[in-house]
Amino acid sequence: MSDTTSRALALLNLLQTHRHWPGTELASRLGVTERTVRRDVDRLRELGYRVESTPGAAGGYRLEAGSAVPPLLLTDDEAVTMAIGLRVAATQQLVGGAEVTLTALAKLEQVLPSALRQRVNALAAAVQPPRIGDAPVVSPVVLGEIALATRDHERLRMRYVDGAGAESVRRVEPHALAPSGRKWFLLCWDLDRDDWRTFRVDRIVSVEHTRVLFTRREISTEEIDERVLIAASWSPQKIEADAVMQLPFPEMQDMFGPWSEGATPEGENRTRWPFGGSDWREAMYALLWIPEGVEYTTSFPEPHRAELRESVQRLLRALDAPAPDPRD
Template identity: 40%
Template sequence: MMSSTARLLQLLSLLQLRREWTGAGLAERMGVTDRTVRRDIDKLRELGYPIQASAGMAGGYRLGAGAQLPPLLLENDEALAVALGLAAVAASPVAGVAEASVRALTKLEQVLPARLRNRFATLKAAVTRIGRPSDAVDPQHLTEISAAIASRRQLSFEYARADGQRIRRVVEPYHLVDSGQRWYLVAWDTRRGDWRTFRADRIRTHPSQRARFTPRDLPAGDVAAYVQEAISRSPYRYDVSVRLHGPVSDFASRVGLSAGQLFPDGDQHSLLRAGWDNADEFLGWLFSLDVDFELLGPPEFIDRCRQLSARLARTVDGAQ
């Protein structure tokens, strides 16, 4: 005879399978009496499942939407479909969804049976997306990092620096930050004894968990602002300042986190602070904004802007 726990799980699975069941239909499907179905429905309600009932000949039971999300029962193929969907979103971040996708994928992978984890890995490796960004991150890396953050364990991995050199890193992971274009890991670098921001797409090996660590105070109260500072200015040769003619709201959608930081400069102007290595690349990007601006520094960029302006003036004069 089926145990009460197994019967509850079967009943919950049936309620998720069809929009509405009659009591007699559930009893026949489960091989129990109508009275047993009613008792089991009451037990599920006590556990927090919002099961609605309607009276009459056409009445029955249905699983409604509640204020709290109860555990879901997924068939094998459903679990694989959800995992693959979450992995796709995590690899190509969608604003406001990507971080939640990584957390959900981490939880799902932890409870997948071994046979399903193997099938998931095989399917994920076999799928190729057209238009996939060259710096896309492996969702498996994100879930492994997320799990280490939750368990407060050090991570070891090979990391590719900007010059292409691969080095071994052992870090204490604290936060994953989605910039809308890339994933970044905020961590304490045990070798350098300092805070570092790592691009997740440059992690070349599967992060492996090591010893537990005692949490440290974060380098900033606002982790997102800390990462923006790190990726938009700190790693670059020049710290560029530009006054844009227009309020911050005019440029917020056109200046991404990795391009620079925007600050209000009065009611009708904005101050852009950005890090760049190459003046020509920056000026080309700046002109693409199609807005009046004042280049405040550094001097090398101002001199280069004058040279390009003179060249453009000569070109226009020659065309006349």
């Protein structure tokens, strides 16, 4: 393989791993001049790859979608991961998931070497995908476009429908896509609210790329996991109730952090906090987060209220009774 061909393939590999590359950075990574980069881009265009160039100091190159899918460069690990992902995706709640992913999988496995096909079969046999059941349907197109924008730090404009059916247009900086339970969530910085927001992907109707890049804000993996967990807990629960605490709203926000989402002030010295759970035990666990010494009332509904009262009374009797004899 000639140096020119090898360099063009290396350039193609770089273009496939990022949405936008400055010309100076491509030249630096390939160890050539920017003029050589321009010639190699022209060679890729002759082969059918649509490479868009933008002039200026902030200009560069990006690989655009074409009318047909050109060949992709995949490492062995990338090919195996993609094949396994397609097998799992065939069982997930995606629009057209089973049919589309199985045909794509058949095409990919057809060109895999024998050794890689054996790796795919072995790993796929060991992977047990979760049961989806009645999980909400997610558009793979929307999911894919958000993933690209998240990778490239590109602002999005999206149409979102909330749980009440109200539609809004949001301008966001996507930071992470994460599954929780049977749903997908997008954690992003909401430019209109000037704060972090978490959206259910199945409620995102459409996304529009703005081609405006942003600097990623600092947020830890732990905080991302916590915010997604909070968003997942806001899905409709079997038991839903409020706790009204004798605690000013600003103090409650400081104590609860991200878990204060949804809370509202009730006058100057009280805060209303919604909570819930799949059963009375799970809902009761939320009440245990109320800080020590803070009095509160709750709208815990019947018959779960009676079940909780009976359990608490038994717990108090057990704590007041003498401890059992120690184990021999």
